[in-house]
Amino acid sequence: MNCHTCSRKSIYFARYNGRHYCSTHFLDFVEGRVRKEIRRQGILAHNSTVCVAVSGGKDSMTALTLMKEFSRERRDIRLIAITVDEGITGYRSEALRLVEEYTDRIGVEWHCRSFNDEAGFTMDRLAPRERERTTCAYCGVFRRSIMNSMARDLGATRLVTGLNLDDTAQSVMMNIARGDMTRMSMMGPHERTVDGLVPRAQPLLGIPENEVLLYAIQRGIPFIRSSCPYSEEASRNLFRDIVLRLEAEMPGSRYAVIKSGMAMSEAPPSGRISRCAECGDVTSGSECRACALRTELAKVL
Numbered sequence: 324m325n326c327h328t329c330s331r332k333s334i335y336f337a338r339y340n341g342r343h344y345c346s347t348h349f350l351d352f353v354e355g356r357v358r359k360e361i362r363r364q365g366i367l368a369h370n371s372t373v374c375v376a377v378s379g380g381k382d383s384m385t386a387l388t389l390m391k392e393f394s395r396e397r398r399d400i401r402l403i404a405i406t407v408d409e410g411i412t413g414y415r416s417e418a419l420r421l422v423e424e425y426t427d428r429i430g431v432e433w434h435c436r437s438f439n440d441e442a443g444f445t446m447d448r449l450a451p452r453e454r455e456r457t458t459c460a461y462c463g464v465f466r467r468s469i470m471n472s473m474a475r476d477l478g479a480t481r482l483v484t485g486l487n488l489d490d491t492a493q494s495v496m497m498n499i500a501r502g503d504m505t506r507m508s509m510m511g512p513h514e515r516t517v518d519g520l521v522p523r524a525q526p527l528l529g530i531p532e533n534e535v536l537l538y539a540i541q542r543g544i545p546f547i548r549s550s551c552p553y554s555e556e557a558s559r560n561l562f563r564d565i566v567l568r569l570e571a572e573m574p575g576s577r578y579a580v581i582k583s584g585m586a587m588s589e590a591p592p593s594g595r596i597s598r599c600a601e602c603g604d605v606t607s608g609s610e611c612r613a614c615a616l617r618t619e620l621a622k623v624l
């Protein structure tokens with residue numbers, strides 16, 4: 324098949340819009356939507372300090388690359404890459420090397436903090452222990468907490484993540500299945516500012532995961548291809564399958580899921596956002612998740 328825009332050979336067919344794309348027009352297609360999302364979310368507002376959370380995977384490396392390119396001419400923008408080292412031998416150490424090398428190559432300032440220094444444990448130490456939750460349940464909470472404090476300490480006005488369309492649709496479905504409207508109301512991208520919480524932004528929000536992968540490959544953006552050794556435990560895997568099945572049966576349903584999630588999160592339950600009595604972080608109760616888990620982990624580690 325040929326590209327819908329020119330006569331060159333198609334490399335990609337988007338089922339949800341019925342169009343074929345050659346390599347050049349596929350890159351344009353992705354970049355156009357990312358530009359639009361950056362504008363819609365106001366990520367590159369005048370005099371911004373933008374932190375990009377970079378894990379070394381395809382999504383965050385693509386987000387960093389595009390944020391760098393779209394802010395190249397902007398002297399009023401300070402772009403910083405931040406990484407959290409969870410302490411996962413092999414997997415994370417390989418990613419750290421890649422991120423350090425890439426940020427150096429493209430000229431982006433890079434900062435890294437570890438679970439070990441910030442929370443006193445590594446995922447490798449926690450994983451073999453008997454505990455109440457999956458490894459990812461602990462990892463996700465501490466990673467978000469450390470990323471937020473890093474971005475806050477660096478004076479960031481926005482914390483950019485590489486979350487794509489599929490990731491976000493999965494999160495909406497997870498929150499619905501758990502009946503967790505508080506978490507739904509705290510999902511990014513953030514349009515409201517809450518003191519102490521650096522507003523999260525998602526330039527790849529409208530891009531399906533397979534398109535991010537193809538984009539990274541076409542552009543030669545480096546990324547780690549190995550998976551975390553603990554990823555099989557993630558409850559997200561079930562929702563990944565659900566979202567993929569939905570999309571296969573009803574093309575375009577990922578966008579509809581996100582739209583519904585956004586409508587549900589527009590009016591957060593008032594008075595539910597406060598400060599943790601222990602560490603001062605933003606929370607929906609009297610204690611933040613990280614402090615609650617820290618107490619739980621003290622008995623395990």
Ligand code: SF4
Nearest residue numbers: 459462463551553554
């Ligand atoms: Fe952490 Fe789970 Fe992601 Fe591994 S898969 S990095 S344990 S959240």
